[in-house]
Amino acid sequence: MAKITLKDLSHSYLEKQNSNADWALRDINIHWKDGGAYALLGPSGCGKTTLLNIVSGLLKPTKGNVLFDGKEITTLNPVERDIAQIFQFPVIYDTMTVYDNLAFPLKNRGLSESEIASKVKEIAEMLELTSTLTNRASGLTADGKQKISLGRGLVRSDVNVIMFDEPLTVIDPHLKWVLRSKLKELHQKINRTMIYVTHDQTEALTFADQVVVMHEGQIVQTGTPVELFEKPKHTFVGHFIGSPGMNILPCEIKNGEINFSGQKIQSHKSLKKSKFNKTQLGIRPEFINFSNNGVPVKIKRVSNTGRHKIIDTESSGGNIKILSNSSTEIPSGSAHVTFNQKYTYVYEDNWIIE
Amino acid sequence: MNKTINQKAWFFVIPVFILVAFNAAIPLMTVVNYSFQETFGNNVFAWEGTRWFKQILLSERFHAALGRQIAFTFIILLIQIPLGIGIALTMPKKGWGVPVCLILMSMPLLIPWNVVGAMWNIFALPDIGFLGHSLNGMGFDYNFTQQPGDAWFTTILMDVWHWTSLVVLLSYAGLNSIQPAYYQAAEIDGASRWAIFRYIELPKMKKVLTLAILLRFMDSFMIYTEPFVLTGGGPGNTTAFLSIDLVKMALGQFDLGPAAAMSLIYFFIVLLVCWVFYNLMMKNEAQS
Numbered sequence: 001m002a003k004i005t006l007k008d009l010s011h012s013y014l015e016k017q018n019s020n021a022d023w024a025l026r027d028i029n030i031h032w033k034d035g036g037a038y039a040l041l042g043p044s045g046c047g048k049t050t051l052l053n054i055v056s057g058l059l060k061p062t063k064g065n066v067l068f069d070g071k072e073i074t075t076l077n078p079v080e081r082d083i084a085q086i087f088q089f090p091v092i093y094d095t096m097t098v099y100d101n102l103a104f105p106l107k108n109r110g111l112s113e114s115e116i117a118s119k120v121k122e123i124a125e126m127l128e129l130t131s132t133l134t135n136r137a138s139g140l141t142a143d144g145k146q147k148i149s150l151g152r153g154l155v156r157s158d159v160n161v162i163m164f165d166e167p168l169t170v171i172d173p174h175l176k177w178v179l180r181s182k183l184k185e186l187h188q189k190i191n192r193t194m195i196y197v198t199h200d201q202t203e204a205l206t207f208a209d210q211v212v213v214m215h216e217g218q219i220v221q222t223g224t225p226v227e228l229f230e231k232p233k234h235t236f237v238g239h240f241i242g243s244p245g246m247n248i249l250p251c252e253i254k255n256g257e258i259n260f261s262g263q264k265i266q267s268h269k270s271l272k273k274s275k276f277n278k279t280q281l282g283i284r285p286e287f288i289n290f291s292n293n294g295v296p297v298k299i300k301r302v303s304n305t306g307r308h309k310i311i312d313t314e315s316s317g318g319n320i321k322i323l324s325n326s327s328t329e330i331p332s333g334s335a336h337v338t339f340n341q342k343y344t345y346v347y348e349d350n351w352i353i354e
Numbered sequence: 355m356n357k358t359i360n361q362k363a364w365f366f367v368i369p370v371f372i373l374v375a376f377n378a379a380i381p382l383m384t385v386v387n388y389s390f391q392e393t394f395g396n397n398v399f400a401w402e403g404t405r406w407f408k409q410i411l412l413s414e415r416f417h418a419a420l421g422r423q424i425a426f427t428f429i430i431l432l433i434q435i436p437l438g439i440g441i442a443l444t445m446p447k448k449g450w451g452v453p454v455c456l457i458l459m460s461m462p463l464l465i466p467w468n469v470v471g472a473m474w475n476i477f478a479l480p481d482i483g484f485l486g487h488s489l490n491g492m493g494f495d496y497n498f499t500q501q502p503g504d505a506w507f508t509t510i511l512m513d514v515w516h517w518t519s520l521v522v523l524l525s526y527a528g529l530n531s532i533q534p535a536y537y538q539a540a541e542i543d544g545a546s547r548w549a550i551f552r553y554i555e556l557p558k559m560k561k562v563l564t565l566a567i568l569l570r571f572m573d574s575f576m577i578y579t580e581p582f583v584l585t586g587g588g589p590g591n592t593t594a595f596l597s598i599d600l601v602k603m604a605l606g607q608f609d610l611g612p613a614a615a616m617s618l619i620y621f622f623i624v625l626l627v628c629w630v631f632y633n634l635m636m637k638n639e640a641q642s
Contacts, residue, residue, distance in 0.1 A: 058538050078542045091539040093553040104553075108544035152543060 002068040002160040002193060004032040004055065009064030011050055024050045026217045028064070032195070032210075037187050039208035040197045043240070047217040048197045052163050055195065056085045068160055081160060084153040088166040090145035094138040098129055101137045102151045109156075123155045126182065143171045150179070154186065161193040168203065180207060201241050213237050229284075230343065235350045238282050244310060247288075248347070249318045251281040258346060261295050261317035266341045271353060280347045285310070285323035287340035290331060294338035295320075302330055313337070388614035406615035416616065418591070419599040420623075426506075426595060427574045430513050434570060435563070437514070438521025443555070445526055456526075459519045467516075471583025474512040478584075498585065502592035505585045509593055512580060517573065521566045528562035529555060564635040568628055575624055596620055 009028040017023055025047045032038055040048040053059040055066060057078040066074045073081055084105075093101050102120045111119075124130045127147045132140065137148055146167065153162055164183075168176045184207060187194050196207050204211050205225040213221045213228065213236070220234035221227075232238035238246030251260040253276050258265040260281055267281075297313035297320060304326055311322040311330060322337065324330070346353045389406055391399040410416050445455045465473070480486035480497040485508075489496040498508040532554065540550045556563075578597035581587065587594035587602070594602070600620065604613035 053538075056542065058541065079544045083542065085538070085542050087535045087539060089533070089535060091533075091535050094557045095553060104545070105543040108546070108549065149539070152539075 003034045003070070004030070004161060004193065005065075005067040005070070006030040006051075006055070007065045007067065009051075009054065009061050009066070011047075011054060011059065011061045011063075020217075023217050025054075025061075028219060030212065030219070030222070032193060034069075035191045035193055036210060037184070037194050037208050038196065039204035039211045040195065040214060041199070041201060041204040041211050041240075042214035043199055046214040048199075048214050049165055051214070052085070052165055052195065052197050055161070056083050056163055057081045058085075082158065083161050083163065084156055084159045085163040086149050086153040086165065086167045088169050090142060090149045090170065092137045092140075092145050092148050094136075096137055097133065098124075098135055098137050098140070098148060099133040101148050102129075102133075102155050105152055105156055119155055119157070123151045126154075126186070127151050143175055146170055147179075157190060159192060161195060164194070164196045166198050167196075183207065201243075205241075213240065215240075231345070231352075232282065233352045235280060235282060235347050238284070242284060242286075244285055244321045244323070246282050246284050247318075247320050249281045249283075249320070251279055251317070251346070253279055253346065258344070261315045263295050265295075265339060265344060267344045267346050268342055269354065271346060273353075277349050280350070282345040282347055282352075283339045284343060285321040287343040288320065288322045288337050289324075289340070290322075290328075290335055291338045292336060294336040297335055297337055299330065299332060299335060385614045385617050388610050389618055392611050402611060406611045407619070410612055410616045410619060415599070416619075419594060419596050422592070422594065423575060423596045426510070426577070427571060429510055430517070430574050431567065431570055433510070433514050434518045434521050435567060438518050438566065439525045439559070439563075441518070441522045442525035442529055443551075445522070447530065456523070459522050459526075462516050462519050465516075467579035468583050470512065470516050471580040474508065474515075474580070475584050478508045500589055502589055505589060505593050509581050509584060512584060513574065513577070516580065517570060520569065524562040524566045525559055528559035532558045560635070564632065568632065571627065571631070572624060575627075 006028050009025060010023055011025040012023045014022050020026065028051065040051060042048050050059065054061050057073075057076055057080070061074065064074075065072055068081065078085070093104060096104065099120060102123060103116045106116045106119060120133075121130075124133055127150060129144075129147055129151065132144070137145065140148070150167060153164075168179060171179060180203065183194070183196075196204065198204050198207075205228075209224065210222060211225060211228055212219055213234075215234070215236040221232065221237045228237055228241050232241065232246060235246070235248050238248060249260060251258050251265075253259070253271055253273075256271045258267055258271075258281055265281070295315055295317075297315045299311060299313050300319075301312040303310045303312075307326060309324050309326050309328065309330060311324065313320045313322060313335075320337070387399075390402060390404075392402050393399050441459075446452055462470075475483075477483045478486045478498050480490055480499070486496055486498070495501075496504050498504040536554050536558075537550065540554055545553070576597055577595055578601070581593050581595060582598055582601075585593045587598040591599075600613060600616055603609050603616065
């Protein structure tokens with residue numbers, strides 16, 4: 001059980017760093033509360049696994065500190081940190097039985113046979129491995145093996161934090177859903193801090209209370225799933241979260257108003273600055289409506305996904321995607337659209353203006 | 355899946371078939387021919403049935419040579435396999451040390467066998483060789499040309515020097531194919547260095563080690579050139595392993611019948627051991 005703090009953390013795999021691109025992680029500051037469920041979300045190569053390995057102690061950061069409950073532990077190894085980590089691909093000890101695999105972390109810590117037996121039994125039941133306990137682990141299917149990996153991480157109840165590095169990659173879709181709810185259920189039951197790394201937004205948003213979105217080695221936003229959806233602080237978050245992602249359109253700011261496609265548009269806040277760098281307007285497809293006046297667009301394609309219609313349109317300022325109920329009448333040819341002011345944001349150099 | 359059936363494809367196999375026939379099957383059949391007959395030269399043969407086989411199987415000379423051969427192979431496997439794994443474990447995994455180690459390890463394997471024998475012969479000579487002279491200088495009574503123990507010691511040392519590299523290279527390849535996640539998981543599970551070796555490295559090396567043991571078994575069981583050049587099978591017959599004894603019988607005494615029978619028995623021993631060993635090692639693999 002621990003509160004986790006990362007202070008001014010940077011990491012590079014290179015000996016010398018010349019530019020920002022040489023850093024795998026840059027200036028990471030995080031406070032994770034004890035017992036929370038967190039997700040690290042980002043595309044492949046954004047640094048999320050590096051960050052996880054620094055928290056677990058498999059990697060020593062180039063700069064900065066890791067603290068558990070306010071105590072400096074940057075130089076401690078994973079055993080001293082008392083953490084559990086589950087990897088993307090199943091790691092099993094081939095020559096052992098399923099039981100011995102699950103018991104291995106406990107044996108290494110010198111628990112008594114009876115304690116081990118009861119803990120293994122409990123975790124095997126939860127993961128539905130009871131019937132295979134005496135089998136050799138190497139004979140199982142990929143998701144059976146990954147369940148063992150999960151089990152080895154979860155079997156120790158006293159850990160400070162349990163970390164998951166894309167653990168469901170090799171699991172069948174229907175089982176994915178089952179295991180994910182199991183993890184969520186488990187989190188509520190044992191109340192440990194859990195950190196879940198994934199590039200899948202559904203996984204992150206359903207598992208975590210707080211999601212940390214990473215992009216090119218930096219944290220671009222931390223927030224609840226709703227916050228990330230309703231108010232992305234960086235254009236990357238807008239793109240990455242939501243399906244389809246946010247419309248990011250080049251625009252100009254004049255007299256506190258947005259000039260886009262020859263129209264004046266109000267943003268969620270009045271813009272007081274007068275000089276701007278590169279500015280963009282951000283609006284989610286969910287918050288655009290057809291109306292009699294507004295931005296003129298040409299309807300190019302309508303795709304019906306069942307519950308929604310996704311409409312691809314073209315305006316003089318760029319392509320705009322619109323999401324509406326499948327019952328909504330879609331005008332054909334030319335139309336006008338308006339943006340919901342509350343969810344219209346302006347981004348300067350990709351960061352939101354507040 | 356539907357397979358196309360075309361018997362003409364057999365024509366493609368003919369070149370290999372002819373090649374194998376001339377370099378393996380036909381010579382082997384002449385050996386089989388000799389093993390059942392007595393020859394007096396000039397292509398005059400007399401049928402002997404299984405007489406040569408019985409003679410070889412009951413001969414004390416064959417038993418002695420086979421005993422020496424088994425002892426030799428057993429000792430060198432016992433040294434080379436653990437030593438090879440040990441060296442592979444200490445070799446660097448990245449950086450400039452990798453090519454340096456790999457080249458150093460490959461060197462002994464690149465030297466022709468008779469050169470290895472000659473090298474070690476000179477190296478170990480008690481009066482002028484570096485090893486022999488030094489050992490005597492340190493007070494050991496060492497002379498591999500006269501004392502059977504010393505001859506064995508030198509032969510085994512030579513083989514270890516020559517062939518441990520093969521085990522090292524195979525083990526190193528096996529170790530390098532282990533995903534880093536295994537080591538990371540073991541670290542988190544709190545596994546000791548021994549447990550990592552026992553439960554991760556050794557099982558993952560199983561296939562390459564099976565190969566290494568098979569290769570080392572076959573090569574050492576059929577060893578000829580190096581001990582022939584080093585000791586010539588002496589002193590006396592103490593280092594006359596199966597091949598050396600066989601050549602003595604076939605070319606030294608020109609006993610072609612018994613030599614042919616011995617060749618076949620020899621061949622079947624190698625084949626049988628390899629087959630049994632391989633099947634034992636792979637028994638569990640099939641299940642998974």
